[in-house]
Amino acid sequence: MPLPLFGNVLSLSAEKPGYESFRKWTKQYGDVFTFWLGSSPYVIISSYKRMKETFIKDGETYMNKVQLDFQRFIRDGNYGVAETNGLVWTTHRRFALSTLRDFGLGKDLMQEKILIEVEETFQTFDKNVGKDQDINERFNEGVANVINQMLFGYRFEKEKMEELKKLSELMEYQEQFFSSFRTNFQIFVPQLARFLPGKTFEEGISQWKTDFFAFFDKQIGEHRKKIDFDSDESQDYAEAYLKEQKKREAEGDFEMFSDKQLSNMCIDLWFAGLSTTNITISWTISYVLHNPEVQKKIHEELDQMISSDRMVTMSDKNDLPYMNAVINESQRCANILPVNLFHCTSRDTVLNGYSIQKGTGVLAQISTVMLDEEVFPDPYKFNPERFIDENVKLKKVEELVPFSVGKRQCLGEGLARMELFLFISNFFNRYKVSAASTGLPSLDKSKELGVIPRKVKAVLEKRYV
Template structure:
């Protein structure tokens, strides 16, 4: 017993000295300050929370806009507030261009595709993806017409509810998924397809799991969590189902590929693979195709659908705001034709409401991690080469210096004194700079057309007996996932 006690005391002393030495070395290297980490687990106990963004805000109050945390044994830097986030994304964007360590995404994607890859791989896949997405209509009239057609399917489903309460989550996912599926697979799915609905629910669940306590723990100490049960295991299981679905679609395309009739993104990638089959350094491999499609499919479905349903929840909760949107739609579009993108410049209030809903939702509060390409100076501190940096996008979206009432829903944040739409540099729900979201233009188009088409015909209300919808997140970790809520779509 004495020997065991002496060994334990000696171990504690050694670990304490190690932590003290690390903190002292950090000061000498001019690293940003931060809370003292514990051996092996780092700052996990101080950071993990059911409201991770709020925990980081409090740490910023103590340590400043740039501070250091340890995710297990890995040192990471947090940039908090619009100014430091802007310096990283825009002013010094090339120095922070690489994707930082994100354990769940790294494991799921194996550093392939367009989201977590780096270097020449990222450059080639992103350039190809941008060009191909544009070729198949992204940002053009052709995809606008397709969204308008999909909106009619959505309206048919909403009319069938006859104003009864129902949860629109799956319907929103179906509508947005069919748009990206049209570009990727030249295909759409019936809203009643059970396999399709199941896949969409698995996708939504995966995003929720990634921000849960278990999901956060996986980011902090993945080496330990890989050997333990928990929500992270379900996350990877769900992701594998999505990969199987994508693999099946790719196999169908391989069997029917016709170089004289390129149907979609998958066909374009397959042809690029053929063109580069003799290039030993090519990035256009089947593995990269699979992960790129999963990247585009999941990002193009879940983020837009979650924002759309949250926007509908906000409008049900803010009836005066909804009434102003109704008035603007009636005045600019009327009731005889579907809304179009040409109407957007004439509808500043509606545009402000959509932007404010995205700001208020704060869907990806921590953004996607970056990594320094060299030693970089930031806010007077030195960030060593190879350091993972988390840019808290939510801190820009809720910066009190940029938004008068950052924790209140107010479309006035995006309107000037004359009622015209007003841009704000801190409005970056899609990130900013060279690694901003590939699908930003498509997502904004969908949100405008779906929202205006729905409100042209319907009044979104609380179910009978419900007086308030909870607009706070269901989980708030690396993502803010809203609660699901029943709504009533009553004909106007």
């Protein structure tokens, strides 16, 4: 039962990271029910069948995002792509997708950039083979370089390493801050939050906001100075954006491609692109470390299909069903968004016989779908075989929805899939991984509301010397 003012927030935080409450409610009330965040109702859709009927088949009705006060505080208004609606959202989603395509997603260009990061990451690992070493921190650098290349056209090396250190600290601060009870309580139950001890949302985030925007504004300023408006080709997202801005301004439109929108797009792409991919890689390695028989099978397949220390590329993907199954199962078990992002209806509608007004909160509960025991028996068990069919081929399972569904489905899915495959398959092709002297990485998710990157330490041995 929701409590006055609190709603269901307390049940959620009692069972971190949040999966179990939604599973329990689904069993009790079915796949459409109301969940109260403070005094705001959200209609939860928690089966794949129902998501298909709503978010996919009736996508326009379910595509809008709820505009929360804390987001406006961070962004100084309605900017970016992840939290905007209407023309701003469609224009910038389309522009970002087509820019990503132009940078070679699906062609070799993006793969080449990622493989450079794979090799650089491994150079660092190679220096410490046979000893305990930090795994997720190195991958974090690699993934940060991919995203920074895409946004601003350079990787962090030499004197730029200080910049990366500062940015990583900011990311870590933000991850901890947003998974704390105090922060979530203020976001969803603002009336009562002032009675709680600790920093208010505004106090906790102001400096972080200033520092993050300062980084993006500096990059944008530097791009503006050196940009060649006469060349049609762009090397990175910021350059492509500034060219579009100039074109639009010449046509009298000074709003749609504003400077503020650009820095907010950078925030969206940076955030959505870095932690998600990094968390998934660190969980994958943790699960494999806890399941040595999985690593053995990964190596058997790689030995059969690749059989050397050459780089694994996207053209090998179809030949490595078990590797793909491990990545799928890692995404399912990592289940990095226990609640997913908050949508609202863009018009009045009827759902499961109930009338729902325009503007009502709705949520595609993807974590419940990925823990559905009808589809994934023993759902908390890490078992890549779920994704292998009787012909030892990769099995397509519609309920695997880590990138969500519908019109807001992850904008970076193509990039993320390429990164996951190239980083993870090359990692296991190059190394045999075993526990650090401190033991196996923890798989405990019960400390935070949400899923944050693992600290993974391990010992690596090169498979080819």
